[in-house]
Amino acid sequence: NAGVTQTPKFQVLKTGQSMTLQCAQDMNHNSMYWYRQDPGMGLRLIYYSASEGTTDKGEVPNGYNVSRLNKREFSLRLESAAPSQTSVYFCASSDGQLHYGYTFGSGTRLTVV
Amino acid sequence: KNQVEQSPQSLIILEGKNCTLQCNYTVSPFSNLRWYKQDTGRGPVSLTIMTFSENTKSNGRYTATLDADTKQSSLHITASQLSDSASYICVVSAGSWGKLQFGAGTQVVVTP
Numbered sequence: 001n002a003g004v005t006q007t008p009k010f011q012v013l014k015t016g017q018s019m020t021l022q023c024a025q026d027m028n029h030n031s032m033y034w035y036r037q038d039p040g041m042g043l044r045l046i047y048y049s050a051s052e053g054t055t056d057k058g059e060v061p062n063g064y065n066v067s068r069l070n071k072r073e074f075s076l077r078l079e080s081a082a083p084s085q086t087s088v089y090f091c092a093s094s095d096g097q098l099h100y101g102y103t104f105g106s107g108t109r110l111t112v113v
Numbered sequence: 114k115n116q117v118e119q120s121p122q123s124l125i126i127l128e129g130k131n132c133t134l135q136c137n138y139t140v141s142p143f144s145n146l147r148w149y150k151q152d153t154g155r156g157p158v159s160l161t162i163m164t165f166s167e168n169t170k171s172n173g174r175y176t177a178t179l180d181a182d183t184k185q186s187s188l189h190i191t192a193s194q195l196s197d198s199a200s201y202i203c204v205v206s207a208g209s210w211g212k213l214q215f216g217a218g219t220q221v222v223v224t225p
Binding site: 004040041042043044045048058059090092102103104105106107 | 155156158202212214216
């Protein structure tokens with residue numbers, strides 16, 4: 001099925017550990033995004049990639065890095081996890097600046113202890 | 114302050130009844146407004162998208178309205194079903210390359 005695939009679905013980290021969240025889309029979209037969702041708050045943009053080869057900071061980029069590996073794949077890395085990064089992370093993709101076909105993955109639930 | 118405010122925060126309705134969710138926004142300049150449905154443990158799924166010139170859009174039993182002058186939108190669910198239990202999120206896009214602004218969502222529980 002066409003869509004956005006995220007791995008892993010669940011992860012528990014100890015404070016200070018690092019990990020990479022993977023995201024791949026098969027809809028030939030130019031733009032990809034990483035969000036975090038916390039209770040009682042709207043989704044907040046961490047980083048985005050308007051097109052292959054470019055990345056930009058979103059609303060809450062501190063503590064994260066990203067890599068647009070190719071047109072299909074966009075990864076999010078936590079270099080030194082902190083309890084404040086406990087959240088549900090969503091990857092999304094869209095067809096350009098008007099956000100046509102904006103599609104989300106099913107999420108990664110991350111707990112940092 | 115969040116530029117997209119939703120109300121109520123949560124509601125419980127009986128199966129078969131109707132309900133209306135509200136969204137007020139201050140995002141400017143306005144490009145489009147979307148309603149998403151998010152089932153527990155899943156990513157948001159688009160229900161409707163409305164541009165400035167559209168004031169109503171339907172998707173099955175879901176009908177969204179938009180008043181761009183007052184910056185208000187509503188999502189009406191007709192003849193609710195148990196599968197409508199979910200969080201409904203209002204999302205506003207601002208201008209060209211406007212990043213999406215998300216509301217916190219309304220949690221809807223449909224009971225038998």
